[in-house]
Structure formats: C-alpha cells, structure tokens
Amino acid sequence: MPQVNVGLIGCGTVGSGVARLLVQRAEMFRRRLGVPLRLQKVAEVDEARFQATGLDRELLTRRDLDILEDPTIDVVVELIGGIDTARDLVLAAIERGKHVVTANKALLALHGNDIFAAAAQAGVEVAFEASVCGGIPIILTLRQGLAANCIQELLGILNGTTNYILTQMTQHNLPYEQALTEAQAQGFAEADPTLDVEGVDAAHKLAILTSLAYGARIDFGAVSVAGISQIEPLDLQFAREFGYTIKLLAITREDNQRLEARVHPTLIPRDHMLAGVSGAMNAVYITGDAVGPLLLSGAGAGMMPTASAVISDILDLTRNLALGIKRRVPPLGSEAALTTSRTVKPLDEVVTNYYFRFAALDRPGVLSQISGLLGKYNISIGAVIQKGREVRGAVPIVMITHEAQEANVKQALAEIDHLPVVSPPAVVYRIEDPHLDAAQI
C-alpha cells in the first residue's frame, strides 16, 4: 500500500491549520482514502509560528529546499503567499516532478499560464481550491459539478474585507473610513488594506474563476477593477430607495462569444440572493444554461475554512497518487483549456444599467439639461429621484438608467460635468438587475 507524503512550505495562519488537520486527522483521512497520508516536513523560517502548532519539532526545517529536494515528498503545499518567491518555489517543485497545492490567488492570476504550462509539461498537478473563496468548493463546482453547462454568467462576492466594510456602512450608515477602522479592529482588514479595498484581490480571484468557467486562459491585465474606498453612505441610501444594495461584485459573463470580466461596486436588487450575503462572508452566484442559477456561500477566508479547501485538494491528489494516475482533471477542467485563450471585452463596450448621482444647483432646467445630454448619448432614464435636501451646497439628482454602453456613459458624464449648473464629478455605479429593463421602472 503506497503512502503519500506532503511537504508544507509556509506555516502562517492557513499553514498552521493545514498542518494540524493533517496530523490530527491522519486516521480519518486514511479511512477515507484507503492509503496513509503523512505530513513529512514543514518549512518555516519563523520558528515561533511552527511551535504554536504544537507539532513535533522533528517536522520543521528552515529551508524550502529541504522539501523541494526530498525525494519522498509527493505533494508540495505552497502557503507563503506573495508572488515572486512563491512563483519560483512552485515552478521549482513542478520541475522536480512534485504535485503542488496552493492558495495563492495573486500568483495564479498573474502567472497561472506559466505555472499550468509547466505542470502540463512535467505531468504533475496544480490544485488551488483554496485560492478562491476559502472553504467554498467553487473550483470543484466549476471544474466538475457544472461540467455539463455552458456558464452564462458568474457574479461573486469574492472579498470578505470589502463585504464586511460595505455591510457595516449599509447597516449602520457609517462613512467608509470609519467602517474600515472597524474592520481593522475586528481583524477583517489588514493594516494596509489596499489590495482588498481597491478590488485587486477580488480581481485575482475573478481571473481564476473566469478561466475555469470558460475553459480558457485570460489576461489578468484585461480585468477591469474598481474598489470601494470612494463609496459614500449617501449612495447606499439612494440605492436602498431604489430597492438596491451595493456590493463589490466580481462579474464574468459570456455575451456574443465575448467575455466580460470586471470588479466594481454594483447595485443589486435587495431581494437578490447575493444581497443577503453579509459581513465577511463570500458567495458565488453562477448561472449555467442547464442548471440555472446556483448560489454557493460561506466563509471566504480564515485559518480553518481555507485549510479545509487546501486539504480537500491534498486528499484529491492522494487518491490519484494511490491509483498511479495524474491529471485526471486538468487545472482548468480540460487539457484543451490550457492552450486556449480568450479576449476580455474592453469595459467601454460593456452594456449595462447605471446609477448616476449628480450634484446640481437647485435651478429650473437642470434636469432637462442633464437628461438632454444623456439622450444625446443614447442613455435612457428609467427612474429619477430629485430631493430638496442639499449636500455640500448642491441638490442630489439620482437616476437609474436603462441599458447603456459604458463608452457613451463616460462621454455623457464628461459633458455633464462641464455644465455650469453641476458640481463635478458625477457619481456612477453599474447595476446588475436582470428585471430592470423587463419591468416598468
């Protein structure tokens, strides 16, 4: 009976959880797999971190090479994070014929193509369930569960930090800065929250999901990204008046053979299943042409949820190793996907519904000037709220549009911002509401 040996590189938060589960559940996993699975070595330079796991000191090494060059190690688990060192490490493991498990979304978004190509050449596997939405089995679902489907669209709340902040802002009417401070105090946001709040982390994850959903590589640089740091409580309130809530959504969809891939604050109907995903929770809402809409929601980060996903990959690899097979399911669902690439539609060509807020002087004819310019660019207004309350010396005019094209919206808003009766800049958010243009608004 073969035994599968795991080398873990990086014993931080997630690494500690993985190490502990592998040791404490060895017997449970052996029963599940029929073969023993063993944590062979842990590489970590910070000895205190390792010691906190309470595991046998014999397992520890300070040198990654001790894992890479150990011929008894079958599976290397990369949990150091970051990009360049992680990339070198993963490629070195692949080169040595080792299978790799990683939770590193930035690495895969930026260097996935190289890594997958190297793994294909070396005939090893790269598994990455933990890279998107922590413990939610979204990779498994896209790669296998929905394999009969053409994916029509995928909307995700892929970042817990921003969802926590937006939830706080919405529920307690807080300004962004205060909600951020609160999130930092609660451990939901890092001291430097940039990657999270500016949408980059969600974009990394979206790039991975897009490749899986559409069975093709995409260029990460083509994913358009906007974060939440500019959101004002006022817009959360107006959104609510129109029946919406604002979430940082990651969106990918196929439209006339072309893919969209974008991350930005988005108005969604308050009765949408994603609207109820609050706090630091993550969720993915997928529409497959056979299965219809499917929601997966759960903890998107944290020690044990992420460890749960890492271990599920290790168990899956172990089943293959025990049977002497590999690459049963290639990383993007098919070998063909690794040599297929698809273009992401430029944001300017996206057609969607919009939310606008203009700060206008309270004079007759303002609405007519604004709507005239919108009309000029083929943007049709679905609903308007104009209220007497002054905000910084101006009156807010808030609109929901019918479907319009991004390029037209940009031009129209640029012209509107030049109107003497308007204080620029206009606030603009995109809306995801399949019923908006169907219904009377």
Next chain:
Amino acid sequence: MPQVNVGLIGCGTVGSGVARLLVQRAEMFRRRLGVPLRLQKVAEVDEARFQATGLDRELLTRRDLDILEDPTIDVVVELIGGIDTARDLVLAAIERGKHVVTANKALLALHGNDIFAAAAQAGVEVAFEASVCGGIPIILTLRQGLAANCIQELLGILNGTTNYILTQMTQHNLPYEQALTEAQAQGFAEADPTLDVEGVDAAHKLAILTSLAYGARIDFGAVSVAGISQIEPLDLQFAREFGYTIKLLAITREDNQRLEARVHPTLIPRDHMLAGVSGAMNAVYITGDAVGPLLLSGAGAGMMPTASAVISDILDLTRNLALGIKRRVPPLGSEAALTTSRTVKPLDEVVTNYYFRFAALDRPGVLSQISGLLGKYNISIGAVIQKGREVRGAVPIVMITHEAQEANVKQALAEIDHLPVVSPPAVVYRIEDPHLDAAQI
C-alpha cells in the same frame, strides 16, 4: 483512444434532457474529457417521448435488456424512477459489470445498502449526484469538497414542491389546500402530491445526505418524517411575530456520537440564509468543523438542472474509464463507509426548542395551568404571545420554549390536551435557532 458508451434507460423529462445534452454537446464533452463520450442507446417504451427529443430513431429500443446486454455499453443511466423495477435494473447492470448513474433517491434511500454492496463486489461505480437537490452539486461537495471536515450539522430544503407551497402560504397568507392547488396548476406539485407534501421525498434525500455526511449507512426507517399538510396560516403568522419563518427542513447532525435524522416543518430565524430560499428552490446549509457554515442553493428539480447533475456523473465516470481506473471515490466517500453503519437517535430523545400553540378558553388561570404542566416536564418557556382574537371559539396562546426533550414535550402536551380549558390538539413545531437559548428571549 478509448470511447465511452452510455445506455440510457428511461426517456422521460430528465432522460430527454440527458439524451439531448449528450448528443448536442458531444464535441464540448470530448474537449473537456479528451475522449469521446457517446450516447449509444435509449430504452423507452413510450415512443412519443423519445421522438420529442428529436434524436435519431436508431438510438431507440423498447427493451432494457438491449442496454444491459450490450457489451459496448460502459455506463447505464437509470432514469425510470420507482423502486422495484429500478432496483432490479440497477442490480442487473452492476452484475454485468456496468457502471450506473441514477437520479433515484427512493431507490437509494431504501436499497442503497444492497446496491452499494453489489457495486463494491462487482468493482463498479454507482453515481447519484442527481438524486438530491437536482443540479446543486451537493454529493460532490460532501464526498470531496468537505472531506477535511467533520460535519456538525446539515439543514436542507430538499423538496421544491413543499417549499413552493410554504412560500405561497407565507407570502400570500393562503391556506394549505389553496397553495397546493396553485402549485399543481404551476406544475410544481403532482396530481398525487403525497410523497412530496408528507415529507417522504425529503426524507429519502436526507437518508442519502446523512450517509455521505457521516460516512456510514443508516436505516431509512429510522428517519422521522412529518409533512406540511397540517400547517395553518395562523402559525405562519405567529412564527413571523416571533421572528421566524416555517420551512420543511431535513435535519441531520451529530450529537455526542449519535446521529439525528429528521424531516419536519421547522421554525427558522427570518435572517437565516435558508429563510431566503423561496419558491421551488432547494438549498443545503452545512456546518463543517473546519469550513464553518456553507450554503448551496439552486434548482432542486426540473429537466435541465437534473440532467446537469446526471451528466456531471457521466463525465466523472468517463474520466475514470479513460484512465482505466474505478471506484476512485467510493459512493459514500470511502470504502470503509460501506461496512460502517450508524444508529439514528430516536425522536423522543431529541432536544430542541419548540413552538406551541394552544387553543384555550379565555379564562383566568389558563396560562398558569399550561405552564405548570410544562414545568412539571422540565419545559421552560422563553416567550409567550396571548392575544384576544378568538379562533374557532378559543384564544390562541403561543409559546417558544427553551431547549426541551421531545419525550417530555409529548407527555406534557398530552396532559395539557386533557385540561378542560384547552381545546386539543395543541399545535407543535420544532425550532432551529442556535441563538435562542444563548440570547435573552
């Protein structure tokens, strides 16, 4: 390059969807799998059904045996439903060394043990993703995605018909009979809805999920079952006043090494993620000790959602066949699970919170008599609503209890029903609210 051939038995609603996808997406699946997958034969006695698929008449046979005895057929897909004939068919396919895909929950709940044992002996696979919650990849999630976890509990809305009826009753304040008629008119309920509305269908699915969640066989007869046909709109309203909604929940959990498995109308907090699962949608809310709470929600039935799940099983089997392996993941997640059985805790021993509604005469001392008897049986009241409105000549007294044991509840209610000031029978529902005893109510 090997080719995998599929024989489909039963070309009803789901079968038609499966047949069409297999034919129309042959090229897409070949790209995904690297090997061709072919629908070889369809057995269906009702020729019109087959013709409605528009597929080549050459595929059709009237005899199941033509599929069972075709040596070129690798995978038999059983979609005839029912129990006895399906059982014979599945066992006959297994005996002939064919792998089986089925959507038949009743079959697996009642005869799963025999079928899995026969498959283990014959060294073939039995795949059944479509048997629970249609297109939601819940089997895949439990068997693989959450394999690192000990499952603490699983709460499911596993039957679309009852969820549709309860949603209608709740949203439109309809009596059961009227909501059922509406569901039948909409195609969400069958002419004879018994199996659905009495909870039996959900119990079949729960038996399957319990076996997967806990890696052991259970006796279907030990699953306790109650349906929704006795629910009155009045109780939906009172539930709402206490902050709850009523769903037909399938519940399994591990408690001190023992399993619970029960299906019954249940009060859940209105902000619980399952409370938002409305209409004919299904959902499963799983708590794993590593991953935390996870929700999967989607279409639980229907032609294409169910076909999506059937095909995902066929694709999975095809990957194994192409690699010359089998039983990579045994049907219950491990070979060990097939020889392990676990006892389900009798309902009398379950400890939970309860909702009671008594119909009392409007006299002084009634509440004291009722609460006295509850106290006698160690049942502590958390909240009470007593209102002046008369229902059928009596005043409703509604209570939410702290945790109590089912056997005590039964005895207390039997005595209360004998009080001269109470019109029996008392209405009783169980509550799932983890915060209830923690919070001040």
